[in-house]
Amino acid sequence: MTSTIQDRPAASSARAGTAEGGPFLQASGLHAHYGQSHVLHGVDLTIGRGEAVGLLGRNGMGKTTLIRTLIGQLQATGGTVQVAGRDVTGQAPEQIVRLGIGYVPEGRGVFPNLSVRENLLMAARPGRKGQTDWTFDRVMQTFPRLSERLGNGGGQLSGGEQQMLAIGRALMTNPDLMILDEATEGLAPLVVAEIWRVIGLIRASGIASLVVDRNYRHVLATTDRCVVLEKGRVVLAGESETLAADEAGLHRYLGV
Numbered sequence: 001m002t003s004t005i006q007d008r009p010a011a012s013s014a015r016a017g018t019a020e021g022g023p024f025l026q027a028s029g030l031h032a033h034y035g036q037s038h039v040l041h042g043v044d045l046t047i048g049r050g051e052a053v054g055l056l057g058r059n060g061m062g063k064t065t066l067i068r069t070l071i072g073q074l075q076a077t078g079g080t081v082q083v084a085g086r087d088v089t090g091q092a093p094e095q096i097v098r099l100g101i102g103y104v105p106e107g108r109g110v111f112p113n114l115s116v117r118e119n120l121l122m123a124a125r126p127g128r129k130g131q132t133d134w135t136f137d138r139v140m141q142t143f144p145r146l147s148e149r150l151g152n153g154g155g156q157l158s159g160g161e162q163q164m165l166a167i168g169r170a171l172m173t174n175p176d177l178m179i180l181d182e183a184t185e186g187l188a189p190l191v192v193a194e195i196w197r198v199i200g201l202i203r204a205s206g207i208a209s210l211v212v213d214r215n216y217r218h219v220l221a222t223t224d225r226c227v228v229l230e231k232g233r234v235v236l237a238g239e240s241e242t243l244a245a246d247e248a249g250l251h252r253y254l255g256v
């Protein structure tokens with residue numbers, strides 16, 4: 001994160017939103033800038049309740065910027081974002097994620113000086129509708145490796161364990177939507193397989209997800225729908241199964 005990120009103004013109060021029954025997240029015509037640099041150019045994105053959505057695109061195409069704009073870390077310079085039926089455009093990240101988003105940023109985000117146990121327990125809270133499905137014990141069952149490291153500091157963990165802890169922390173908030181940005185980056189193959197297993201578990205548990213990963217084949221195979229960004233614009237979108245068969249589109253936009 002650099003100083004070129006535009007300051008986000010004070011959070012505005014929630015404006016009237018759409019009904020509860022609509023998609024969990026809906027972004028319409030999103031624009032975002034870093035200083036003078038125009039990075040998102042009118043992006044539309046919808047994530048249904050319980051839907052797994054993949055976000056694909058080559059390096060620098062705007063995937064992380066889109067995520068940061070969705071959760072209010074970066075102020076949208078145009079367009080709107082609705083979460084759980086509320087217009088959250090311009091709101092502070094803390095307010096937006098409180099509506100039920102578990103965000104696992106690229107590069108993780110665990111507290112290095114707190115133990116694994118403390119990292120998890122401090123994140124614990126019921127979900128937006130009071131759901132408490134994800135308890136400390138369930139996270140332990142999901143990541144047996146973390147249960148062996150409970151007393152260790154976050155900073156003493158391997159990269160893979162830190163990633164598991166970051167995902168575990170997000171699950172402890174009992175989210176309706178998990179956002180995973182490059183969750184497998186830089187990890188050894190066995191750990192990568194473990195992370196994909198958990199991404200599958202999250203999907204099966206009915207939590208919606210937005211998944212960014214370099215392994216686009218894996219993303220296509222483990223999501224319902226995918227959106228492909230090129231230079232801050234959606235250039236391909238559709239059912240993952242259909243996109244997986246679109247060799248020409250994948251070649252053109254993902255360079256494969």
Ligand SMILES: Nc1ncnc2c1ncn2[C@@H]1O[C@H](COP(=O)(O)OP(=O)(O)OP(=O)(O)O)[C@@H](O)[C@H]1O
Nearest residue numbers: 001002004034039058059060061062063064065066
């Ligand atoms: N903090 C920043 N300040 C200025 N420009 C930025 C900043 N972060 C990203 N950019 C630029 O915005 C564009 C989109 O970057 P972004 O990180 O969103 O892409 P990405 O698709 O997530 O790619 P990657 O996989 O490399 O992270 C790129 O041109 C990038 O150089």
